[in-house]
Amino acid sequence: MSSHSETVGIILAGGRGERAKPITLKSTDYIRSKALIPFVGRRLVEWVLEACREQGIRRFYVVTQGLENRNQIKLLLGHGERYGVSISYSRSRFDRYNVGSAGATLHNLEQWDLQGQALVLPVDSLFDFDLTAMERTHREHDALVTVASVARTAAEITGKYGVMRTGPDGLVQGFVEKPGPERLAELFPSTADDPRRTLPTNAGMYLVDCGRLRLLAREPGLFRQSHQRLDWGGDLLPWLATRGMPVATHAIGRLGDLGNVPDYLETVRLVLNGEYRQMNELMDAPDDAASRRWIHESSLRIKDDDTGTTLAEKLRSGSVVVGPGVRIGRDVEIGPGVRLENVDIGDGAEIREGSTLVRSAVGESALIGAYADVFDSYVGPMVEAGSDRARPLRLEGFSAVGDGAVLWPGSRFYGVTVYPRLRVPALTGVPSETELTSAEDILRWV
Template sequence: MVLVGGKGTRLRPLTLSAPKPMLPTAGVPFLAHLLSRIRSAGVRRVVLGTSYLAETFSDYFGDGSRFDMEIEYVVEDQPLGTGGGIRNVAKHLTTDDVLVFNGDVLAGTDLNAVVRTHRDTSADVTLHLVKVQDPRAYGCVPTDASGQVLEFLEKTEDPPTDQINAGCYVFRRSVIDSIPEGRPVSVERETFPGLLAAGARVSGHVDNAYWRDMGTPADLVHGSADLVRGVAPSDALPGGTGEALVLADAVVDPEAFVFGGTTVGRGVRIGAGARVEGAMLFDGAVIGEGAVVEHSVIGAGARVEDGALVNDTVVGDRAVIGAHCELREGVRVWPDVVLPPHGVRFSPDV
């Protein structure tokens, strides 16, 4: 969980749920991209609440000064859920409006516009809602003509609206104080429905801004590529936008083709004739001559040897994909596994 405060800023405090916020994405921890958006909206103070491995956050972000922010850390003694985690940091809040984020979402909405909707409608809670092409995979949030949220619906094959919860909220401080303390609470299943039942004003801010749930490896790869290509907004990229982000000490053969928003990590080597599209190559990975890597994650120190094909696959750290192997359609290779040359194929040999 992350709470972001707005001392001396245009926005007030904010909060964020982050299951894997330190996972490298487009060259930096995923959380860095979210914090860059928050900072660009005018926020300078952050309260970051975590339930595990708190030191991984503080080791990287420190007190926030090198990001021109002030960061404070709060650790949960036990997992408290989305609502309980927000309640757990309540004593660190100093203002009446609190912006809340889900940390596994990559989005480009105008945060100041969300806050304006909240204040213009005198809402108790405001939700950022985004329209998606296929809402069946998500819970739906219908609203009336005034933007009042009507209900929260579970996943259904026949959704009544294409609006879904985009993982960004504005809370009144009084609502946060009313969340039960010291036990797990879900804002989606308990807090928000309870507010509607009590007659509270729950507003929806609806737009078509960039939005992607980063909860699966495929979404992580595509989201990273969108950041590299500049489709998803971020001020945290360690380089300019383009077809590839190549980090320090990487060696890419002039006859290799690297494009589609690929991130090439530090010390990576890519051989002649290799084709790498929309992939994440972590530090020290090796892609052999003539190998093809498409929309995949190649772990730190892993090897994809000459002529191998890896598509929509996650290859663990230090694993070896032998020459002329072929992996497709969601295969997961554990760290340190070694596949021999020609060891796995998905199509007939010719």
């Protein structure tokens, strides 16, 4: 049982990661837990864990679901020994109650017999927040739940984020889950007059009073709903607000949603450019603070096959240009004439001569062929992206290539998703937002 003075962490890691495909796919039929998404040199859940630990949380409870999800996370985190924390996991028999984020939370609060304060957060987002300040807001309002919020404009909100209506006392009076433009203008007319005006949106992180919430969960209507479908944003929070329960809101610094490829890449870019205060503290200091550049020393020593020169030599001669916001992991081989800007490159990757990579991420042991252009795209681990001077590859428009896929030289993709382990011949003219999930999909465009 947790004490009233201690805030524990509850990490919701049981989702299926459908929006983040192919980042969450290890193969077409084997999904990787969202917790294990590779992000700036580590797995996402490790950053989440360390950000909370640095703010004083030492006890964590992880809500998992199913054999693969549970085993993948437990193999990485264990019981927290490596991280200096304690980690417990939801019991498999409670998986049948994982009928939404709030339902899973309520059932496991009972299972773990938690009475004090808990920070509930998903594992597909990166938060920049001050826990002490959030706890202060929670106490001042004697809140049952304090919702972390991020200010966003109407254009950013439409169809994507839940909005909160607050009263003069600072408590939330109502929630509107992902409103369309008409509904938003109706509820908040001032946003139509001033497009720059911001509204508080639900960031998906909650500080909760476990004991009071458990008592409330025994109310017959809520109890029934928690066994059918009960999400935090769409169900539980509106239920609490309409009944006048004390729900507070607390503005945090930033939220990075990693649940889809465009948001994933934008969050990588912001982190590499120093926009996340907590990540600045958790990451190693950049080699060059002015340009926000990280290059592992092992990569500086590696010689490319063509010229036999090291990356350090190519940087000195100017034959490789590394711009701002670049992280190059261990044992990366980079050829001459390469240009990098706002890129994250995983361990063991190879970037061949003449390639340009901008606002993108390249997974561990991936190969980017010669003279490729990769803009605003995700290339997963062990991908072989073929390219040469005569048949250059071009990826742009938030294209995403899953683990172990092979692209033949000459393909040009804009906003195309390639599932893991597929072998894709040179294709052009594939419409944006096309998902190549199987050999049959590929044959349609050959």
